[in-house]
Amino acid sequence: xxxxxxxxxxxxxxxxxxxxxxxxxxxxxxxxxxxxxxxxxxxxxxxxxxxxxxxxxxxxxxxxxxxxxxxxxxxxxxxxxxxxxxxxxxxxxxxxxxxxxxxxxxxxxxxxxxxxxxxxxxxxxxxxxxx
Amino acid sequence: xxxxxxxxxxxxxxxxxxxxxxxxxxxxxxxxxxxxxxxxxxxxxxxxxxxxxxxxxxxxxxxxxxxxxxxxxxxxxxxxxxxxxxxxxxxxxxxxxxxxxxxxxxxxxxxxxxxxxxxxxxxxxxxxxxx
Amino acid sequence: xxxxxxxxxxxxxxxxxxxxxxxxxxxxxxxxxxxxxxxxxxxxxxxxxxxxxxxxxxxxxxxxxxxxxxxxxxxxxxxxxxxxxxxxxxxxxxxxxxxxxxxxxxxxxxxxxxxxxxxxxxxxxxxxxxx
Amino acid sequence: xxxxxxxxxxxxxxxxxxxxxxxxxxxxxxxxxxxxxxxxxxxxxxxxxxxxxxxxxxxxxxxxxxxxxxxxxxxxxxxxxxxxxxxxxxxxxxxxxxxxxxxxxxxxxxxxxxxxxxxxxxxxxxxxxxx
Numbered sequence: 001x002x003x004x005x006x007x008x009x010x011x012x013x014x015x016x017x018x019x020x021x022x023x024x025x026x027x028x029x030x031x032x033x034x035x036x037x038x039x040x041x042x043x044x045x046x047x048x049x050x051x052x053x054x055x056x057x058x059x060x061x062x063x064x065x066x067x068x069x070x071x072x073x074x075x076x077x078x079x080x081x082x083x084x085x086x087x088x089x090x091x092x093x094x095x096x097x098x099x100x101x102x103x104x105x106x107x108x109x110x111x112x113x114x115x116x117x118x119x120x121x122x123x124x125x126x127x128x129x130x131x
Numbered sequence: 132x133x134x135x136x137x138x139x140x141x142x143x144x145x146x147x148x149x150x151x152x153x154x155x156x157x158x159x160x161x162x163x164x165x166x167x168x169x170x171x172x173x174x175x176x177x178x179x180x181x182x183x184x185x186x187x188x189x190x191x192x193x194x195x196x197x198x199x200x201x202x203x204x205x206x207x208x209x210x211x212x213x214x215x216x217x218x219x220x221x222x223x224x225x226x227x228x229x230x231x232x233x234x235x236x237x238x239x240x241x242x243x244x245x246x247x248x249x250x251x252x253x254x255x256x257x258x259x260x261x262x
Numbered sequence: 263x264x265x266x267x268x269x270x271x272x273x274x275x276x277x278x279x280x281x282x283x284x285x286x287x288x289x290x291x292x293x294x295x296x297x298x299x300x301x302x303x304x305x306x307x308x309x310x311x312x313x314x315x316x317x318x319x320x321x322x323x324x325x326x327x328x329x330x331x332x333x334x335x336x337x338x339x340x341x342x343x344x345x346x347x348x349x350x351x352x353x354x355x356x357x358x359x360x361x362x363x364x365x366x367x368x369x370x371x372x373x374x375x376x377x378x379x380x381x382x383x384x385x386x387x388x389x390x391x392x393x
Numbered sequence: 394x395x396x397x398x399x400x401x402x403x404x405x406x407x408x409x410x411x412x413x414x415x416x417x418x419x420x421x422x423x424x425x426x427x428x429x430x431x432x433x434x435x436x437x438x439x440x441x442x443x444x445x446x447x448x449x450x451x452x453x454x455x456x457x458x459x460x461x462x463x464x465x466x467x468x469x470x471x472x473x474x475x476x477x478x479x480x481x482x483x484x485x486x487x488x489x490x491x492x493x494x495x496x497x498x499x500x501x502x503x504x505x506x507x508x509x510x511x512x513x514x515x516x517x518x519x520x521x522x523x524x
Contacts, residue, residue: 010295010407015406015409020160025152025156026273029151141422284415
């Protein structure tokens with residue numbers, strides 16, 4: 001079961017007939033939100049900022065496709081979380097996105113990850129590795 | 132003089148008060164278009180697809196800012212072009228984006244870069260390095 | 263059961279904390295697509311253009327809300343279809359949108375509605391009125 | 394001289410090759426911002442909400458076009474401002490948008506228009522009618 005999925009919107013497709021590249025970051029943002037909700041960390045998702053995000057495409061999503069995003073937390077730093085997002089359609093994976101978030105609370109400066117966030121993400125990573 | 136610039140749009144700013152991350156790819160897409168127009172390669176910009184794009188943020192753009200994007204072509208492959216985009220506001224650079232495009236013509240498979248594209252990009256890189 | 267629904271995306275909310283106005287047209291576009299799919303008219307949705315669209319807001323959607331859109335076809339012309347879309351959240355309706363589409367086929371000029379489209383829309387309207 | 398103008402962005406054009414309808418509201422939002430800046434009312438633009446917006450299309454904008462928006466304030470109510478926006482390209486007007494805003498200050502309830510806003514808008518309307 002993917003972390004998040006949605007039909008491609010008509011407005012997301014450009015005149016080449018494929019989803020415009022920027023929308024992949026929006027998909028991953030929603031997947032991050034869903035991932036955090038699953039872990040009971042809904043507010044956390046609105047209190048992080050991106051530091052780096054690297055997208056690698058191996059295909060395209062098109063109108064009529066449903067995009068699925070699998071989110072996995074890969075590594076925790078003092079104030080950062082590394083995530084991997086796999087974006088796929090019925091034809092297979094079309095984009096992998098590796099993103100580093102930093103926790104900023106209500107401000108715009110890095111803060112240490114709250115203990116409950118660290119605990120939830122560590123448990124999730126353990127469950128994932130055990131699968 | 133930046134390759135492309137535009138005031139931040141109100142719709143681009145999220146409830147944290149900063150430009151939502153996906154819009155940086157849109158800015159770079161426009162800068163790539165402007166860069167190609169400058170080199171007389173306007174059609175080329177609509178005939179490439181992204182393979183990889185890596186964004187690194189060091190700041191935020193906000194409503195009221197004008198974003199400036201400097202585009203430089205870094206390296207040419209058989210069918211690919213590597214570009215570096217520096218996105219800045221009046222407070223300095225807020226994001227660097229390194230993107231690899233492949234030329235696909237009217238289809239969705241990599242094709243060798245047309246000779247006039249290669250010539251124009253090589254000249255541009257030479258001019259840039261000579262500055 | 264609404265014609266279409268989706269959680270509000272973080273990127274859709276502006277710094278006032280509400281969904282930016284333009285996204286309501288995107289929601290209605292998706293609802294029109296879903297409405298056409300329900301009637302077996304999927305291709306039709308990509309072959310119409312808007313002539314008029316009038317939006318009236320009575321509230322706001324926010325991050326955390328799911329938006330629901332009910333689509334009803336109100337009236338048929340020679341080449342046009344009038345639709346009413348009610349956009350709501352758990353707090354009730356927040357926007358009504360009345361839109362007139364014209365059928366343009368693969369071009370950009372009005373064409374008479376295809377017979378099967380007219381039949382399907384007339385049946386739908388009848389079913390709706392009979393509810 | 395239009396109130397606001399910008400080249401059509403590639404991401405704004407859909408697979409029909411025309412600007413997707415929702416972006417017209419974004420263009421008008423930016424024109425409203427520019428209109429308010431011209432009148433010395435920059436903050437005002439971020440403290441209004443839309444009540445109604447009616448769009449009528451008579452053409453399309455395409456990639457390669459520059460869209461121009463002329464904004465005119467048509468009528469003032471106690472807490473509302475009616476605006477007319479004409480969106481055009483080099484081929485002429487493609488959309489007229491009539492929008493009613495209400496002033497909400499920092500909240501989400503209508504408030505009387507501040508005196509300086511009323512004065513500036515009344516003067517603008519006078520100047521416009523006198524042209």
